[in-house]
Amino acid sequence: xxxASAIPLITLLTDFGTADSFVGSMKGAILGINPEARIVxxxxxxxxxxxxxxxxxxxxxxxxxxxxxxxxxxxDPGVGSARRPLLLSTSTQHFLAPDNGLLSYVLxxxxxxxxxxxxxxKYFLAAIGPTFHGRDLFxxxxxxxxxxxxxxxxxxxxxxxxxxxIRRPALVKGRLVGEVQHIDRFGNLITNIGYTELxxxxxxxxxxxxxxxxxxxxVKGLQRCYADAKPKKLAALVNSDGWLELFxxxxxxxxxxxxxxxDRVEVRRPR
Amino acid sequence: xxxASAIPLITLLTDFGTADSFVGSMKGAILGINPEARIVxxxxxxxxxxxxxxxxxxxxxxxxxxxxxxxxxxxDPGVGSARRPLLLSTSTQHFLAPDNGLLSYVLxxxxxxxxxxxxxxKYFLAAIGPTFHGRDLFxxxxxxxxxxxxxxxxxxxxxxxxxxxIRRPALVKGRLVGEVQHIDRFGNLITNIGYTELxxxxxxxxxxxxxxxxxxxxVKGLQRCYADAKPKKLAALVNSDGWLELFxxxxxxxxxxxxxxxDRVEVRRPR
Amino acid sequence: xxxASAIPLITLLTDFGTADSFVGSMKGAILGINPEARIVxxxxxxxxxxxxxxxxxxxxxxxxxxxxxxxxxxxDPGVGSARRPLLLSTSTQHFLAPDNGLLSYVLxxxxxxxxxxxxxxKYFLAAIGPTFHGRDLFxxxxxxxxxxxxxxxxxxxxxxxxxxxIRRPALVKGRLVGEVQHIDRFGNLITNIGYTELxxxxxxxxxxxxxxxxxxxxVKGLQRCYADAKPKKLAALVNSDGWLELFxxxxxxxxxxxxxxxDRVEVRRPR
Numbered sequence: 001x002x003x004a005s006a007i008p009l010i011t012l013l014t015d016f017g018t019a020d021s022f023v024g025s026m027k028g029a030i031l032g033i034n035p036e037a038r039i040v041x042x043x044x045x046x047x048x049x050x051x052x053x054x055x056x057x058x059x060x061x062x063x064x065x066x067x068x069x070x071x072x073x074x075x076d077p078g079v080g081s082a083r084r085p086l087l088l089s090t091s092t093q094h095f096l097a098p099d100n101g102l103l104s105y106v107l108x109x110x111x112x113x114x115x116x117x118x119x120x121x122k123y124f125l126a127a128i129g130p131t132f133h134g135r136d137l138f139x140x141x142x143x144x145x146x147x148x149x150x151x152x153x154x155x156x157x158x159x160x161x162x163x164x165x166i167r168r169p170a171l172v173k174g175r176l177v178g179e180v181q182h183i184d185r186f187g188n189l190i191t192n193i194g195y196t197e198l199x200x201x202x203x204x205x206x207x208x209x210x211x212x213x214x215x216x217x218x219v220k221g222l223q224r225c226y227a228d229a230k231p232k233k234l235a236a237l238v239n240s241d242g243w244l245e246l247f248x249x250x251x252x253x254x255x256x257x258x259x260x261x262x263d264r265v266e267v268r269r270p271r
Numbered sequence: 272x273x274x275a276s277a278i279p280l281i282t283l284l285t286d287f288g289t290a291d292s293f294v295g296s297m298k299g300a301i302l303g304i305n306p307e308a309r310i311v312x313x314x315x316x317x318x319x320x321x322x323x324x325x326x327x328x329x330x331x332x333x334x335x336x337x338x339x340x341x342x343x344x345x346x347d348p349g350v351g352s353a354r355r356p357l358l359l360s361t362s363t364q365h366f367l368a369p370d371n372g373l374l375s376y377v378l379x380x381x382x383x384x385x386x387x388x389x390x391x392x393k394y395f396l397a398a399i400g401p402t403f404h405g406r407d408l409f410x411x412x413x414x415x416x417x418x419x420x421x422x423x424x425x426x427x428x429x430x431x432x433x434x435x436x437i438r439r440p441a442l443v444k445g446r447l448v449g450e451v452q453h454i455d456r457f458g459n460l461i462t463n464i465g466y467t468e469l470x471x472x473x474x475x476x477x478x479x480x481x482x483x484x485x486x487x488x489x490v491k492g493l494q495r496c497y498a499d500a501k502p503k504k505l506a507a508l509v510n511s512d513g514w515l516e517l518f519x520x521x522x523x524x525x526x527x528x529x530x531x532x533x534d535r536v537e538v539r540r541p542r
Numbered sequence: 543x544x545x546a547s548a549i550p551l552i553t554l555l556t557d558f559g560t561a562d563s564f565v566g567s568m569k570g571a572i573l574g575i576n577p578e579a580r581i582v583x584x585x586x587x588x589x590x591x592x593x594x595x596x597x598x599x600x601x602x603x604x605x606x607x608x609x610x611x612x613x614x615x616x617x618d619p620g621v622g623s624a625r626r627p628l629l630l631s632t633s634t635q636h637f638l639a640p641d642n643g644l645l646s647y648v649l650x651x652x653x654x655x656x657x658x659x660x661x662x663x664k665y666f667l668a669a670i671g672p673t674f675h676g677r678d679l680f681x682x683x684x685x686x687x688x689x690x691x692x693x694x695x696x697x698x699x700x701x702x703x704x705x706x707x708i709r710r711p712a713l714v715k716g717r718l719v720g721e722v723q724h725i726d727r728f729g730n731l732i733t734n735i736g737y738t739e740l741x742x743x744x745x746x747x748x749x750x751x752x753x754x755x756x757x758x759x760x761v762k763g764l765q766r767c768y769a770d771a772k773p774k775k776l777a778a779l780v781n782s783d784g785w786l787e788l789f790x791x792x793x794x795x796x797x798x799x800x801x802x803x804x805d806r807v808e809v810r811r812p813r
Contacts, residue, residue, distance in 0.1 A: 009573065011566070017316075017456035018289070018560070024282070024313030024332030031280065031311070032335040039311065040573070040581065042566030045559075048457055049521070061566030064574040064667075064677070077521070080496025125335075128466050130496050132511035135335070185559035186590055195670050225622025225672050240674035250591075250619070288587075288727035289560070295553070295584030295603030302551065302582070303606040310582065319728055320792075348792070351767025396606075399737050401767050403782035406606070 008037045008146030011065065013058050014074040014134060015046040022132070026072070026139045029125060033143035042071075049077040051101050052164065056182055058095070059105035060241065065093060072134075072142045073097040080130030085118040085137055086161060087145075087154055094145060096138045104163040119155035169193045176201050176267040178244075180214065180259055187252025188245050189214065191265045195242040202269045209270025212236045214246055217257040232256075279308045279417030282336065284329050285345040285405060286317040293403070297343070297410045300396060304414035313342075320348040322372050323435065327453055329366070330376035331512065336364060341413045343405075344368040351401030356389040356408055357432060358416075358425055365416060367409045375434040390426035440464045447472050447538040449515075451485065451530055458523025459516050460485065462536045466513040473540045480541025483507045485517055488528040503527075550579045550688030553607065555600050556616045556676060557588040564674070568614070568681045571667060575685035584613075591619040593643050594706065598724055600637070601647035602783065607635060614676075614684045615639040622672030627660040627679055628703060629687075629696055636687060638680045646705040661697035711735045718743050718809040720786075722756065722801055729794025730787050731756065733807045737784040744811045751812025754778045756788055759799040774798075 010030055016022035023044050030037050042061045046054040054075035062071050069092075076083075076098040084099040090110040096118075097103050107113060118137065123144045127136040141154060169178030169192055178193040202210070212219045219236045222244075229235035229249040234256055239245040244267065246253045253259070281301060287293035294315050301308050313332045317325040325346035333342050340363075347354075347369040355370040361381040367389075368374050378384060389408065394415050398407040412425060440449030440463055449464040473481070483490045490507045493515075500506035500520040505527055510516040515538065517524045524530070552572060558564035565586050572579050584603045588596040596617035604613050611634075618625075618640040626641040632652040638660075639645050649655060660679065665686050669678040683696060711720030711734055720735040744752070754761045761778045764786075771777035771791040776798055781787040786809065788795045795801070 009577065011569075013566070018312075018314055019316035020456045021314065021328045021332035022456070024284070024311075024328075025335060027282075027311050027313070028333060028335030031340075032337050035280065035337040038309075038580075040566075040569050041312070041560075041583070042569070043560055043563065045561035057563045057566075061563035062570060064567060064570030066574050066577040069573075078496075078498040081498035083498075127511040128513040129509045129511045131508065131516070136511055185562045185564070225620075227620040227623035227625075237673065238671045240669040240671045240678055242670040245673070289583075289585055290587035291727045292585065292599045292603035293727070295555070295582075295599075296606060298553075298582050298584070299604060299606030302611075303608050306551065306608040309580075312583070349767075349769040352769035354769075398782040399784040400780045400782045402779065402787070407782055 008034060009040065009066065009069045010037050010142045010146055011040045011042050011062065011069060011071045012044070013042040013046065013054065013061065013071065014044045015048050015050065015054060016044050016074070016134065018044050022134065025132070025135045029135045029139035030143045033140055034147050037143055037146050046075050049075065051075050051077070053182070055102050055104045055164075058102065059109060062093065062106075067092040070094045070096065070142045070145055072138050073102050074134040074138055075102055076100065076133060079133050084158070085133060086158070087116045087118055087141065087151070088161070089114045089116075089151060096142055098133070099162050101162050101164040103161060104166060107161065107163050108166050114151070115158050115161050116151060117155045117158045120153060123149075123154060167192060169197055171201075174269065178265045178267075180261055180263045180265060183254050183259075183261060186247070187254040188247045189253050189257070189259050189265075190239065191244045191246070193244040193265060193267060195238055198238065198244060198267065201267060206270050211268040211270070212244070212246065213266040213268070214257050214259050214263055219246065279305060280311065280337065280340045281308050281413045281417055282311045282313050282333065282340060282342045283315070284313040284317065284325065284332065284342065285315045286319050286321065286325060287315050287345070287405065289315050293405065296403070296406045300406045300410035301414045304411055305418050308414055308417050317346050320346065322346050322348075324453070326373050326375045326377075326435075329373065330380060333364065333377075338363040341365045341367065341416055343409050343413045344373050345405040345409055346373055347371065347404060350404050355429070356404060357429070358387045358389055358412065358422065359432070360385045360387075360422060367413055369404070370433050372433050372435040374432060375437060378432065378434050379437050385422070386429050386432050387422060388426045388429045391424060394420075394425060438463060440468055442472075445540065449536045449538075451532055451534045451536060454525050454530075454532060457518070458525040459518045460524050460528070460530050460536075461510065462515045462517070464515040464536060464538060466509055469509065469515060469538065472538060477541050482539040482541070483515070483517065484537040484539070485528050485530050485534055490517065550576060551582065551608065551611045552579050552684045552688055553582045553584050553604065553611060553613045554586070555584040555588065555596065555603065555613065556586045557590050557592065557596060558586050558616070558676065560586050564676065567674070567677045571677045571681035572685045575682055576689050579685055579688050588617050591617065593617050593619075595724075597644050597646045597648075597706075600644065601651060604635065604637075604648075609634040612636045612638065612684045612687055614680050615644050616676040616680055617644055618642065618675060621675050626700070627675060628700070629658045629660055629683065629693065630703070631656045631658075631693060638684055640675070641704050643704050643706040645703060646708060649703065649705050650708050656693070657700050657703050658693060659697045659700045662695060665691075665696060709734060711739055713743075716811065720807045720809075722803055722805045722807060725796050725801075725803060728789070729796040730789045731795050731799070731801050731807075732781065733786045733788070735786040735807060735809060737780055740780065740786060740809065743809060748812050753810040753812070754786070754788065755808040755810070756799050756801050756805055761788065
């Protein structure tokens with residue numbers, strides 16, 4: 001399990017937005033306990049209460065951080081209710097999050113991670129109401145963890161963390177059928193169809209002839225990069241994370257294809 | 272008075288937004304003088320020129336920071352005019368801000384704070400026009416303060432800092448009458464009615480029967496947490512800061528109640 | 543040329559927005575290589591794919607940073623195409639950016655800067671697709687540069703970096719004719735007419751009588767600061783960066799004058 005780094009590094013991912021004092025308060029709570037902690041903002045713009053989007057972004061954003069990093073993730077519509085606060089530790093990193101599925105993508109990648117329920121109240125801030133666990137519970141635990149407290153001090157191991165199903169593409173009558181799993185700031189449609197599945201469907205030499213369909217739009221062939229596609233036309237490529245992505249050079253693919261999260265995406269071999 | 276910390280920690284709270292180069296310039300001005308300073312963003316999304324909102328967020332966000340922290344707050348419609356630049360020092364922290372009421376909430380909590388007018392021009396950056404004191408005045412003073420300069424080097428003590436009245440709830444014919452003092456990113460209505468006033472009104476055993484009114488909407492009883500309330504119904508609780516808060520599980524309370532900042536809120540004892 | 547600072551300081555300026563995992567991933571890529579790097583966000587809200595706006599903000603925001611700072615700038619519609627990735631080094635700072643004009647303003651100020659093409663693939667992260675050079679190329683190079691790698695290790699010198707023309711004001715029949723080069727978050731119109739050109743037009747004693755025209759609106763005289771102007775009226779001043787700026791006390795000048803980027807601005811001597 002991950003050891004606390006010599007330089008404690010704590011990242012934050014929330015749906016708090018940056019217009020309020022939520023994020024500032026969390027930073028204060030961390031630094032008040034551990035003034036040497038180094039805080040890194042991942043994003044505070046997860047759509048409000050959208051646990052599924054937060055889960056996807058968490059796994060994507062944290063992949064490259066150094067061993068010992070502590071990630072605090074708070075998208076928590078059930079704050080203060082019976083849902084448990086968790087600490088997940090992989091062989092290299094730590095994740096603090098409510099037990100509501102926010103760790104689903106991390107767990108899919110790291111099925112052997114150790115999970116603990118945060119029960120040791122001595123690591124929490126005293127607060128009057130239970131509405132702000134980001135500041136009163138997850139932030140101080142992160143600060144103490146960065147301080148070098150042992151994992152077992154925070155609470156007992158649990159095995160039954162909530163996780164939602166992460167849909168994988170299926171091969172149906174010779175076609176790959178997947179879905180839009182994320183829409184990014186540029187309107188690109190990131191599907192859940194990966195590099196490996198495409199290779200299993202047909203060899204790379206044939207990718208120029210692949211047919212990709214989303215809603216009523218169809219695209220032929222994969223591009224190498226955004227600039228290679230004709231302007232204002234829907235196109236597709238395999239992106240840097242290895243996902244099949246629909247995009248539109250100089251415009252938004254989501255607008256053009258009227259596509260939204262969860263829309264079906266089909267890939268067909270060249271005939 | 273607060274001593275500069277071994278690890279200089281400087282926070283920023285402004286209405287500059289993050290789309291422009293204002294914030295980057297301030298960070299450059301600080302680090303150009305004191306490359307070891309550690310800068311923490313609180314928020315840059317205070318509504319443009321809204322001193323009152325900035326004052327509330329400043330006090331809320333800074334509460335938990337460690338001793339020696341230097342907070343730079345800039346919401347400054349009168350920049351470059353006769354309004355004075357101030358340095359407020361409590362027993363543990365420092366605040367740099369224009370003299371326009373932005374320190375009102377901090378001063379309400381810390382009436383004994385020392386206030387100085389920033390007059391020593393040698394700590395300012397040379398600039399052609401007086402339109403950007405965030406970068407040219409407050410940032411460099413923060414950097415020098417973090418460097419260990421003595422408080423008196425920056426300017427003389429003053430006693431008459433501008434502060435606006437912070438309205439407190441009143442007991443009117445047996446009812447608590449307060450107002451909405453902040454609306455957060457989730458649409459929650461944070462009132463200026465505190466935990467203590469509620470307890471003075473009636474003992475906690477009776478809180479389930481309390482009646483809360485805002486505009487035409489009425490709520491009966493306080494919940495413990497957001498998830499305890501029926502979905503899409505207006506509800507109330509005491510939040511983590513000890514304020515009575517109106518909220519709506521899975522929707523926005525401000526929309527539902529058509530409430531805005533300053534709206535009257537009434538609390539009545541159970542009959 | 544700039545030596546890497548003892549405390550590696552890396553700034554980020556992108557058009558990635560903060561709602562996605564792009565920025566978090568870049569930070570992870572940097573810290574994964576160089577866990578001691580100190581990362582400073584300048585802005586991630588450059589309008590999507592707007593290289594010209596990014597170039598202006600980059601030069602404005604980075605001016606005050608200490609020697610050795612490494613600035614990573616990514617506004618990169620041509621990512622993965624033939625456009626080269628560059629490292630520009632002035633006598634004090636470094637800039638990493640795609641070769642698409644993003645360095646134009648920096649180069650206008652620093653014509654003697656050394657520019658290198660990033661060709662040493664050993665400093666890049668392995669990635670499946672070429673869609674995210676911010677994370678896979680610019681971030682790791684910044685991390686290695688902060689680690690103390692020599693400039694020549696990253697690739698050969700080049701002389702022909704892409705740069706767009708930065709329009710300067712002209713004197714036409716005794717009038718200064720320039721344009722709106724930036725509109726900031728408050729709606730202020732920052733022109734490309736500088737302090738020096740104004741002084742060349744007429745001596746400062748006459749500035750109170752200067753006439754400034756943008757579209758159908760005309761302003762007489764320059765103010766010293768925003769608060770000196772009548773509320774809700776278009777007014778002008780020389781701002782802290784030395785630019786002639788049209789503004790409106792308590793309202794937005796861009797709305798009032800219906801002005802947009804590139805609009806012609808004329809300054810006439812008092813008669």
